[in-house]
Amino acid sequence: xxxNLLSRRAQQAAPYWLPGLAGLALxxxxxxxxxDDGSSNGVEIDWLTMGMGLFGGLALFLFGMDQMxxxxxxxxxxxxxxxxxxxxxxxxxxxxxGAFVTAVINSSSVTTVLVVGFxxxxxxxxxxxxxxxxxxxxxxxxTAQLIAFKVTKAALLMIGIGFTMLFASKRERIRHxxxxxxxxxxxxxxxxxxxxxxxxxxxxxxxxxxxxTMQNPLIGILVAAAFTGLIQSSAxxxxxxxxxxxxxxxxxxxxxxxxxxxxxxxxxxALLAAIGKPREAVRAAVVHxxxxxxxxxxxxGLIGQLAEFVTWISPQYPELAGTERIAAETPRQIANAxxxxxxxxxxxxxxxxxxxxxxxxxxxxxxxxxxxxxVVRAKYxxxxxxxxxxxxxxxxxxxxxxxxxxxxxxxxxxxxxILSGNRETLHDIERMxxxxxxxxxQIITYLGKISRLSLTENQTAEMxxxxxxxxxxxxxxxxxxxxxxxxxxxxxxxxxxxxxPTREILNNFHVxxxxxxxxxxxxxxxxxxxxxxxxxxxxxxxxxxxxSAAAHQAQRLVAEEPNRIPAYxxxxxxxxxLKRIYYFAKRMAKTVESDDATEAS
Numbered sequence: 001x002x003x004n005l006l007s008r009r010a011q012q013a014a015p016y017w018l019p020g021l022a023g024l025a026l027x028x029x030x031x032x033x034x035x036d037d038g039s040s041n042g043v044e045i046d047w048l049t050m051g052m053g054l055f056g057g058l059a060l061f062l063f064g065m066d067q068m069x070x071x072x073x074x075x076x077x078x079x080x081x082x083x084x085x086x087x088x089x090x091x092x093x094x095x096x097x098g099a100f101v102t103a104v105i106n107s108s109s110v111t112t113v114l115v116v117g118f119x120x121x122x123x124x125x126x127x128x129x130x131x132x133x134x135x136x137x138x139x140x141x142x143t144a145q146l147i148a149f150k151v152t153k154a155a156l157l158m159i160g161i162g163f164t165m166l167f168a169s170k171r172e173r174i175r176h177x178x179x180x181x182x183x184x185x186x187x188x189x190x191x192x193x194x195x196x197x198x199x200x201x202x203x204x205x206x207x208x209x210x211x212x213t214m215q216n217p218l219i220g221i222l223v224a225a226a227f228t229g230l231i232q233s234s235a236x237x238x239x240x241x242x243x244x245x246x247x248x249x250x251x252x253x254x255x256x257x258x259x260x261x262x263x264x265x266x267x268x269x270a271l272l273a274a275i276g277k278p279r280e281a282v283r284a285a286v287v288h289x290x291x292x293x294x295x296x297x298x299x300x301g302l303i304g305q306l307a308e309f310v311t312w313i314s315p316q317y318p319e320l321a322g323t324e325r326i327a328a329e330t331p332r333q334i335a336n337a338x339x340x341x342x343x344x345x346x347x348x349x350x351x352x353x354x355x356x357x358x359x360x361x362x363x364x365x366x367x368x369x370x371x372x373x374x375v376v377r378a379k380y381x382x383x384x385x386x387x388x389x390x391x392x393x394x395x396x397x398x399x400x401x402x403x404x405x406x407x408x409x410x411x412x413x414x415x416x417x418i419l420s421g422n423r424e425t426l427h428d429i430e431r432m433x434x435x436x437x438x439x440x441x442q443i444i445t446y447l448g449k450i451s452r453l454s455l456t457e458n459q460t461a462e463m464x465x466x467x468x469x470x471x472x473x474x475x476x477x478x479x480x481x482x483x484x485x486x487x488x489x490x491x492x493x494x495x496x497x498x499x500x501p502t503r504e505i506l507n508n509f510h511v512x513x514x515x516x517x518x519x520x521x522x523x524x525x526x527x528x529x530x531x532x533x534x535x536x537x538x539x540x541x542x543x544x545x546x547x548s549a550a551a552h553q554a555q556r557l558v559a560e561e562p563n564r565i566p567a568y569x570x571x572x573x574x575x576x577x578l579k580r581i582y583y584f585a586k587r588m589a590k591t592v593e594s595d596d597a598t599e600a601s
Contacts, residue, residue, distance in 0.1 A: 046200075053197025057190045061239050064186025065143070070387070070454065071179030091353050094131030095138070095346055102139025111136040112270050112284050114391065119280040126283055127357035133287050134346040134353075137263070137295075141339040144238045144259070146184075147191060148335035155192060158185030172456060187239075194243045201249065214250070217257040217303055221296065224261025229268035237262040238338070245330040248323035252307045255334035259341065260296045260303075267292050283360040290356055295345035310337045376435040378402070378442040389453050396443060396450075396466050397525050400473065403439040404521030406432060407473055410480045411517055411581075415510040418488040418574065419498050426488045433481035440474040465591040469524045472584040476517060479584070483577045487570050494570075502571055509545045512538060513578045513585070520588040527592060535589035542582050549575050 102111045115129040158181050165178025214220045228237045241258045244250045250258070267289040274285035299306065314333045317325055349356070380398040385391045410432050417425045447467050455463065491498070498506070516535045523531035549571075 050197050050200060054194055057193030057195075057197060058236065058239070060186050060190030060193060062190075062233070062236060064183045064188075064190055065235055066183070067186065068180050068183025071176045071183060091128065091131035091350055094128065095135035095350060098132035098135025099138040100135075102136040103142040104139075108133075108136040108140045108266065108270070108288070111139070112281075112288055114385070115284055119284070125357070126280070126287070126360065127354045129284065130287055130291075130353035130356045131350060133284065134291055134350060136288075137292065137342040138339070138346055140234060140266070141335070141342050143235045144242070144335040144338045147187060147239055147242055148331045149188075155185045155187075155189035158182070159189060160185075191239060191243055191246075194240070195246055198243065198247050198249070201247070214254045214258070217253070217260075217300055220254055220257030221261040221264065221300070224258040225265040226261075228262045228265025230265075233269075234262045234266035237265065242331045242334060245334055246327050248327040248330075250330060250334075251326060252311065252330055252333050252337070253303050255330060256303050256307060256310075256337045256341075259334060259338045260300065263292045263342070264296055279364055279366060283357075283364045286360040286363055287356050290359060291345070291349060294349065295341070298345070298348070299341060306337055306341065307333075310340065376438050378439060378446070381442060381446045383449075386449055386453065389450055389455055389459050392446070392450050393459065393462055393466065396447060396470075397527070399439070399443050399446075400466070400470060401521060401525035403436060403443065403470070403473055404517075404525065406436050406439065407477050407480075408514070408518055408521065410436070410477060411510075411514045414480050414484050414488075415507060418484060418491065419503055419506065421488060423489065423492060426485050430481050430485050433477045436474060436477035440470060440477075443470050466524070469588045469591045472588045473521070473524075475584045476581050479577055479581050483580075484574065487573050487577070491570055496570055498571070505545070505549045506571065506574060509542075509549060509575060509578055512541055512545060513582045516542070516582050516585040520585040523589050523592045529592065532589040532592040535585055538582070539586070542579065546575055546579060 098111055098115075101114065102108050112133060115132050119126055119129055162178045162180070162182025162185055166175050166182055167178075169175050169178065214223065224237060224241075228234050238259070241250060241255055241262075245255055267285070270285040270288045274281040310333045311329075314329065314336050317328045320328055378399050379402050380395045382395065385395055410429055413425075413429050417429055444467065447463055447470070450463055451460075490496075516538050519531045519534040522528055523535065
């Protein structure tokens with residue numbers, strides 16, 4: 001059981017770990033090469049032992065962060081969804097929401113993805129989203145505050161207690177809290193391992209000379225930005241900086257410069273995530289870059305003043321001296337400076353959200369409409385959100401609405417095309433089902449990825465219900481493409497003319513079924529019990545219209561009219577296929593009714 005859990009967690013986190021370990025490998029290799037320049041003052045460094053300590057410590061650190069973040073998401077996920085759902089257009093509330101969400105999910109890039117989804121859904125403009133992106137920077141400083149605590153001596157105790165809670169308790173919430181505590185313990189234990197591994201460098205002159213060069217703010221910013229961009233993890237950079245500070249290698253001004261660089265380097269993650277995405281995603285990434293770079297430019301000349309203020313507000317240890325005092329005070333000072341820097345920038349720029357948005361729109365203009373229309377793709381599904389299943393499932397619901405719009409468009413156009421349209425009109429509707437099939441495949445693939453995550457029982461049930469609803473929606477498109485389109489072509493082939501009374505009956509039946517489909521899509525997308533009841537309540541109306549249509553067709557059958565047999569067959573088949581579509585709409589609605597019942601219980 002333990003092996004399976006660790007294997008699954010390692011596979012999920014591997015893309016996050018590997019860049020960090022690769023970056024650390026480059027650092028150790030550079031130090032080892034530097035050791036050959038003869039300036040080590042006779043100090044012998046066991047590079048293999050130090051490298052193993054650094055690699056193992058960083059792996060434990062990253063694994064612990066991932067474990068803790070996932071457990072926190074599971075505990076706070078539903079509450080986080082409620083907060084996001086109530087997100088207002090007020091830029092200050094947006095900043096607070098962005099800070100809270102980022103603190104919970106430990107990823108400003110995921111917050112940016114969520115913002116892109118809101119923009120795509122028309123729930124907010126780019127200007128309104130800038131406040132959330134600014135707040136995300138504040139939330140990202142929680143990591144630095146967390147790892148600056150000096151509780152490494154209690155790390156193994158936290159791991160032991162968390163492990164017991166995680167594997168001994170039968171209550172899901174207790175297991176999540178155990179996962180958080182165990183992850184936090186691994187963070188501190190990993191930091192302790194890295195710190196011990198780096199201890200020999202205290203007397204290694206080449207490394208001390210390297211740290212001296214970092215006292216130049218521009219060099220520190222560039223190095224940290226490049227390192228963070230390489231490993232795509234500001235948390236890893238922050239952890240390494242604080243570990244170096246705890247050994248006395250980094251003084252406060254240098255630590256602040258490195259934090260500034262990490263703020264710029266973390267934009268690389270958002271920019272890479274935006275490649276190939278809609279223009280809204282690229283603009284959100286550009287806003288992130290503009291805000292972070294502008295903030296660093298404002299403060300780069302004020303590092304000394306910021307250091308003095310942070311020293312004044314942070315704990316001090318005057319009983320210590322030299323390197324020991326730097327090691328004791330600097331980690332907390334760097335964390336406080338990181339937080340103050342981002343809070344001050346948000347306050348400074350919060351009034352310029354409109355200007356940031358307009359600049360991003362100017363830098364990333366809209367594509368021509370013809371180019372946008374060539375490719376049909378999911379608007380709301382994003383790989384970044386797979387780390388938070390509750391949010392990923394919500395995005396599936398939004399994508400159901402996107403897919404449902406295509407199906408509803410087919411529904412609105414099909415009846416006029418059957419009754420009086422030509423082959424070209426029918427063929428246009430038939431091609432629309434290709435888009436439906438494409439979206440269906442993308443949603444099912446995304447749900448498959450969600451199914452491989454660590455889900456709660458409610459999340460698993462919700463995922464299954466969404467899969468059923470998406471399949472039902474795709475079935476409606478197939479009925480239109482493979483059945484109703486065929487009936488329209490038969491009407492043209494056989495020269496059948498539909499009488500006006502029959503047209504009225506079929507149109508009324510079509511309107512009722514179309515309303516049921518629209519309500520079913522809305523029920524799934526918004527988890528609306530009212531919309532679900534609207535679908536199921538139409539059963540009597542659908543039955544009444546179907547019986548009335550059948551009686552009318554029976555009278556038509558005995559009437560002396562040309563082509564009455566082919567006309568009767570086509571008209572009866574249309575009614576049967578519309579009833580089939582209502583059946584699928586009703587099944588979609590029932591997935592929401594069972595969802596509500598589950599939540600009520």
